[in-house]
Amino acid sequence: MKPLRIAVAKGRLEQKTLDLLEFMGMDCSCAADKGRKLIIPIDGGKLEMVLAKAPDIITYVEHGVCDIGIVGKDTIMESGQSLFEVMDLGFGKCRMVLATYKDKDFYKGFAAKTVATKYPNIARNYFEAKGMDVDIVKIEGSVELAPLLDLADGIVDIVETGSTLKANGLEEKEVIAHLSARLIVNIASMKMRKEEIQSFLNRLELALKGVK
Amino acid sequence: MKTYQLITPKGTKDILLEECEAKRWIEARLRQVYTGYGYHEVVTPGIEYLDVFQAGGCNTGSENMFKLIDNEGRILVLRPDSTAPIARMVSTRLKHSVRPVRLFYNQRVYRQKGMYTGKSTETSQMGIELIGANTSKTDLEVIAMAAEALESCCKQEYRIEIGHCGFFEALIGRLEADDNQKEQIRLLIGAKNYAALNDLLDTLDQGETAAALKLLPRLFGGQEVFEAAGEIFEDAQTKKILDNLRWIYYSLIQMGLKKSVMLDLGFVNDNNYYTGVIFQGYIQGTGEAVLSGGRYDQLLSRFGDPMPAIGFGVNVDRLTKLRLAQGPQDDLSVPQILVYGEPGYEVLCLQYAQTLRQQPGMIVENALLGSREECLAYAQSKGISKLHIVGQTIEIISVEAAGGARG
Numbered sequence: 001m002k003p004l005r006i007a008v009a010k011g012r013l014e015q016k017t018l019d020l021l022e023f024m025g026m027d028c029s030c031a032a033d034k035g036r037k038l039i040i041p042i043d044g045g046k047l048e049m050v051l052a053k054a055p056d057i058i059t060y061v062e063h064g065v066c067d068i069g070i071v072g073k074d075t076i077m078e079s080g081q082s083l084f085e086v087m088d089l090g091f092g093k094c095r096m097v098l099a100t101y102k103d104k105d106f107y108k109g110f111a112a113k114t115v116a117t118k119y120p121n122i123a124r125n126y127f128e129a130k131g132m133d134v135d136i137v138k139i140e141g142s143v144e145l146a147p148l149l150d151l152a153d154g155i156v157d158i159v160e161t162g163s164t165l166k167a168n169g170l171e172e173k174e175v176i177a178h179l180s181a182r183l184i185v186n187i188a189s190m191k192m193r194k195e196e197i198q199s200f201l202n203r204l205e206l207a208l209k210g211v212k
Numbered sequence: 213m214k215t216y217q218l219i220t221p222k223g224t225k226d227i228l229l230e231e232c233e234a235k236r237w238i239e240a241r242l243r244q245v246y247t248g249y250g251y252h253e254v255v256t257p258g259i260e261y262l263d264v265f266q267a268g269g270c271n272t273g274s275e276n277m278f279k280l281i282d283n284e285g286r287i288l289v290l291r292p293d294s295t296a297p298i299a300r301m302v303s304t305r306l307k308h309s310v311r312p313v314r315l316f317y318n319q320r321v322y323r324q325k326g327m328y329t330g331k332s333t334e335t336s337q338m339g340i341e342l343i344g345a346n347t348s349k350t351d352l353e354v355i356a357m358a359a360e361a362l363e364s365c366c367k368q369e370y371r372i373e374i375g376h377c378g379f380f381e382a383l384i385g386r387l388e389a390d391d392n393q394k395e396q397i398r399l400l401i402g403a404k405n406y407a408a409l410n411d412l413l414d415t416l417d418q419g420e421t422a423a424a425l426k427l428l429p430r431l432f433g434g435q436e437v438f439e440a441a442g443e444i445f446e447d448a449q450t451k452k453i454l455d456n457l458r459w460i461y462y463s464l465i466q467m468g469l470k471k472s473v474m475l476d477l478g479f480v481n482d483n484n485y486y487t488g489v490i491f492q493g494y495i496q497g498t499g500e501a502v503l504s505g506g507r508y509d510q511l512l513s514r515f516g517d518p519m520p521a522i523g524f525g526v527n528v529d530r531l532t533k534l535r536l537a538q539g540p541q542d543d544l545s546v547p548q549i550l551v552y553g554e555p556g557y558e559v560l561c562l563q564y565a566q567t568l569r570q571q572p573g574m575i576v577e578n579a580l581l582g583s584r585e586e587c588l589a590y591a592q593s594k595g596i597s598k599l600h601i602v603g604q605t606i607e608i609i610s611v612e613a614a615g616g617a618r619g
Contacts, residue, residue: 063330064499084404188494188501191373191474194433
């Protein structure tokens with residue numbers, strides 16, 4: 001039987017996930033000296049951990065080459081389509097917001113608004129639901145620059161503490177969604193390997209309570 | 213100017229040689245299963261009027277269809293699915309035929325997919341439609357046949373998962389919530405997003421209906437599902453659905469499918485397309501369902517001839533890929549004999565090849581080259597073992613021993 005394969009977003013969520021797996025009694029020693037390896041055997045190879053960039057987690061899980069994924073809700077909202085989102089892991093908490101200049105009313109006036117964001121689908125869905133036409137500009141790096149350079153009227157971005165916004169004279173105006181790390185499962189894996197996945201989920205749920 | 217003459221459109225591909233052999237092999241196996249149950253093949257047009265697929269006539273949204281405009285300004289679409297065209301055909305051309313009607317199809321469907329997702333826009337589907345019968349016996353036959361279809365063309369482990377859209381619909385009908393909230397609940401159950409579902413339901417209702425909706429996405433797996441479901445579906449309407457499903461489930465187990473059949477009562481419907489039992493087929497090694505189907509009793513009434521119907525489609529491309537992944541199975545057939553006519557003996561050579569081909573399974577290729585030396589080199593490079601040279605006499609050369617030995 002192939003080991004269950006779990007894809008984890010590199011960086012912040014990676015360490016949290018390893019803590020959880022350790023708490024579940026799994027041997028994660030291979031992760032400590034992984035070097036440049038991208039696929040890491042956990043618990044003597046009973047589980048395989050794949051380290052990838054967040055949007056790729058969705059791709060790997062949707063195609064079924066990874067059974068499970070741990071990824072932020074923002075990534076699911078932006079590019080997730082057909083997968084099961086079975087658990088809110090509670091860590092990596094932050095929020096997706098609409099922000100603009102501190103004393104500016106984003107909605108004022110009739111001119112079409114321009115919004116800069118790393119998350120064009122989330123921004124589009126949000127304004128579509130309001131029945132508003134906005135021009136969306138995709139930015140890869142610091143989105144806060146766009147209104148400062150007068151490219152955009154506002155931004156849609158992730159905020160954790162709000163200090164970057166504040167330092168640049170911007171302010172959170174509306175919360176679009178509350179975000180945290182989620183556990184996703186491939187649809188076919190959920191059906192083909194139900195027992196293994198369910199038992200993993202049960203142990204994880206217990207570990208989550210323990211870690212908290 | 214940039215041109216595109218060397219590439220196929222996004223999401224499409226050429227299917228050649230070994231892949232094509234594998235695909236035809238899958239199709240032949242499915243055809244054998246379908247015709248064995250008394251199904252007849254139909255072919256519908258590659259383009260249809262958009263109207264055929266609108267207003268619940270298709271579970272593909274119109275934004276994902278390829279559109280054309282005809283010379284009278286009407287909107288045409290490349291067929292996004294075969295069920296609605298067959299329903300149209302049965303309600304018109306086969307209106308007075310004996311029921312039930314058993315039909316199968318083997319054709320490609322077209323759906324727009326996101327950029328760079330690795331998903332095809334053109335997919336080969338081979339499926340059946342059984343129109344004019346709505347008993348449990350009908351559902352059982354079709355699901356058993358779906359299992360047989362997968363069994364016939366894949367060695368890997370597979371699962372047939374059955375459910376019914378009536379559970380969700382009964383519960384959501386009883387919940388006091390606005391349409392927007394109901395849609396949210398539908399999406400959350402479909403995504404098995406337990407946490408968000410619980411949060412949303414907690415704000416709406418504290419009663420039995422909300423509790424049942426919370427449980428619904430967890431009701432999948434083996435026969436234990438029936439125990440849990442028995443506790444929440446106690447009213448006459450849902451109890452009847454549950455009893456029906458239980459009968460189908462245990463009948464399939466009696467047929468020896470215990471390892472392969474499972475349940476998911478948390479199935480929710482897109483576009484209200486399905487009206488009763490629904491089922492999906494999964495195979496080890498594929499990330500998505502390779503077979504999907506269900507009962508759609510409302511569709512035919514859209515074409516003026518209300519009639520119950522059930523059907524399923526198999527994703528032939530997925531099965532082809534699985535077969536290819538197991539290594540070479542369908543060797544491309546190499547001709548056994550290459551025939552070459554000396555100058556002046558061209559007609560005799562063609563006739564000679566025709567007589568050779570009368571042996572069953574014999575493949576004989578006519579050499580189109582200018583000399584016997586060229587023919588010999590060609591036969592060697594293509595792995596053809598015999599070269600027959602037609603002149604005054606017929607000379608047979610074994611190609612493996614091309615250096616010498618004649619005759």
